[in-house]
Amino acid sequence: MIKRIKGTNDIIENAYIWEWVENKFRNVAEHFGFSEIRTPIFEATELFDRGVGKETDIVQKEMYTFEDKGGRSVTLRPEGTAPVMRAFVEYNLASKGLPQKFFYIGPMFRYERPQAGRLRQFHQYGIELIGSSLPIADVYTILVAIESLKAIGLENFKLKINSTGCEKCRPSYKEALKEYYKPLLDELCSDCKTRYNRNILRLLDCKRDAEYAKSAPNILDYLCDDCKVHFEELKSLLDKLNVEYEVDPSIVRGLDYYTRTVFEIKYPLLGAQDAIIGGGRYDNLVEELGGTSTPSVGFAAGMERIILALKTEEKIPSFQDVDLYIVAVGDDQRADVLKIAKELSKVLRVDVDLMGRKVKSQFKNASKGNARYVLVVGEDEVRSGLYTLKRMSDGTQMRLPIDEVVKTVKDS
């Protein structure tokens, strides 16, 4: 038997949940003035090397990279921001005026060890707000994130924010961290030892060495004046909007492009993979990709994790499969049933028996499929034009002409 690839999923009975969540998110993004962008699933490898950062774990060990038949190095996208920004630069979208606001929903690929809430093909919903350096843009982005979660009825999530500074102040902070950790180096875990040189910021969110991180220097004490003002304004705006948040200096994103604001929305009930949204500001990314410097903010939301969270709150709506199941009493009525189904399918969700079942089994089938109504088509009905309509919730029956049937089913 051929089985699915490790770390991938087939969405079979839950597809309607996905559709429902996607529609809610799409709707929120559009109501905040974002328009959808669809970029390719694979890109030149160089895009992620430069955008996400060569030293990041994503690029170092998690990308699906291969050579195509033309000898190009190609990579299945591990995240959505770099491709959107590539398109922004490639089509010179800045010329249409700023800001540009995009959202996307689609599959991403990372070669990781799978576990619940972490897949090799997973799906993200995200937005990019391109062109504004002001804190109101950060807040707007955070609002879209929160309103998206609220739109699907999610409640037990927590917003955490932090600032990672900019190219002016981050170096001095990194120095301070190196000073702090230098004498501790021997006691750190092996991962942290390599991170010490490669990306010292990541020492802060290591779970094993969390104790050391507690008394480590705090980035907020090292911010330059501009970054400090930006962060203060962000917080005061959030306060004015009554958005609850927690400042958490251990929030360090794993992608190199972040500057200043970073935030995470956590859903603690999910266990180890509890970050359902991650985002922040990336003021240098456009320039890194060869465009003219354009400050931007955005976030990415993990669809699988959000749907898991939704399940813990039992907020998933039930799905009504069928409005009207049309029963053929005898084989002579099969064609009549098809004819009626063809017409009514224009306005109702209909279903019919395709297995040659007897009346009783057709009813059983209608029940199983949660049909709200059953229409019985027998010799009598065809002759008189008066069809038997049964409401399944209480079993009441009536005889009606077809247009009355449609009206009754639609109006209830």
Place this chain on the structure above:
RNA sequence: GUGGUUGUAGCUCAAUUGGUAGAGCGUCGGACUGUGGAUCCGAAUGUUGCGGGUUCAAGCCCCGCCAGCCACCCCA
């Protein structure tokens, strides 16, 4: 990539000191020849995750692989 743990019917699980695989649910059919969700009766279904080894005999013991889950790691 590291460590731990699990893998038996579509699902949840059972199978004595190794003795040749079973129950509930679900599916399908019948009781009810034009009426569902209840009840009763009946039926079908497994290369015991895969491959090898030990043994007269392996679901059970041993080795390898694969997959799921948990933690690390990573991050959404």
